[in-house]
Amino acid sequence: MKKIILFVSLFTTFFSCTKETVKTTENKEKVVEIKTSFGNIYMWLYKETPLHRANFLALADTNFFDNTTFHRCVKDFVIQGGDPNTKDSNPSNDGSGGPGFTIPAEIDATNTKLTHTYGAVGAARLPDANNPLRASSGSQFYIVIPTAGTSSLNGAYTVFGKIIKGMEVAATIVKQPQNSSNNRPNVDIKMDVNILDKTLTEMQTEYDFVP
Numbered sequence: 001m002k003k004i005i006l007f008v009s010l011f012t013t014f015f016s017c018t019k020e021t022v023k024t025t026e027n028k029e030k031v032v033e034i035k036t037s038f039g040n041i042y043m044w045l046y047k048e049t050p051l052h053r054a055n056f057l058a059l060a061d062t063n064f065f066d067n068t069t070f071h072r073c074v075k076d077f078v079i080q081g082g083d084p085n086t087k088d089s090n091p092s093n094d095g096s097g098g099p100g101f102t103i104p105a106e107i108d109a110t111n112t113k114l115t116h117t118y119g120a121v122g123a124a125r126l127p128d129a130n131n132p133l134r135a136s137s138g139s140q141f142y143i144v145i146p147t148a149g150t151s152s153l154n155g156a157y158t159v160f161g162k163i164i165k166g167m168e169v170a171a172t173i174v175k176q177p178q179n180s181s182n183n184r185p186n187v188d189i190k191m192d193v194n195i196l197d198k199t200l201t202e203m204q205t206e207y208d209f210v211p
Contacts (some may be wrong), residue, residue: 014085028197029211030057035192036070038173040041040208041143041166043121049106052123052136052160052192057195059099064192068139071095072183073174078142081123081191091184095140102135114159116206117149119170121161134158143170145207164209 032043045053059065067087072080072093082142085097103123108114116122122141123136136158144150145161163170204210 010056022197026199026201027070028199029203031090031164031196031198031203031207032056032060033194033196034065034166035194036169036173036189038189039166039169041169043162044164044209044211045121045161046159048114049109049158049160051103052158054142055103060193060195063193064099064139065191067190067192070173070185070191071191072142073185073189074145074183075174075180076146078122078144079170079174080140080142082124084138084139094184095182098140099138101138102131103138103158105134105136106160107134107155108159109155111154115149116144116151116153116157116159116195117162118144119139119163119167119184120144120149120159123155123158123160123162125157127210129171136185145170147173150201151200163174165207 002081030045032045034041034043037084045056047053064084065082068082068084070079071083071086072078072083083095083097084099085093085172102125120139123141124142125131125134125136128134136154173189176187176189178185198206200210
């Protein structure tokens with residue numbers, strides 16, 4: 001009888017360890033967390049735009065975005081941020097800054113998957129006249145606000161991600177009192193950007209999203 005009990009015990013221990021090993025070795029994905037005073041926004045970066053994805057992750061990893069603001073909030077259009085100039089006390093230079101480089105365009109020429117749907121994350125850039133190759137700003141990004149999207153931007157700007165949770169926060173941000181001449185909020189809306197490692201199970205549970 002003792003031998004049988006010992007065998008059952010060993011089997012149970014082995015099975016438990018095996019389950020734990022499977023659980024702890026589950027692959028993890030990168031999720032961007034944007035903390036604001038109005039709540040948190042969670043962003044998925046497309047692997048189909050590897051240059052933009054790698055750049056955003058690298059900047060976030062060095063705390064580049066922390067204390068930058070959403071400096072342009074246009075009702076029924078977008079909220080835009082990521083400019084390091086917004087960290088200073090001079091609001092007139094907001095929107096003109098960056099990390100000192102641009103990113104080659106990764107625009108979806110087919111206008112199929114990486115389009116300006118509700119919650120899409122796109123890269124800001126200079127106009128075509130000064131930027132015929134449509135290279136993206138090294139850090140400035142925007143989030144599409146209208147539930148119907150902004151299809152007029154398709155094919156002209158790189159969409160490199162989407163919001164998977166927290167669009168209600170973005171909707172609150174765009175409604176804040178602002179300067180009507182440049183759509184800059186009267187009170188700075190700062191962000192704290194972090195990179196979270198999440199398993200697919202955690203993504204499904206926490207964001208109701210699986211890539």
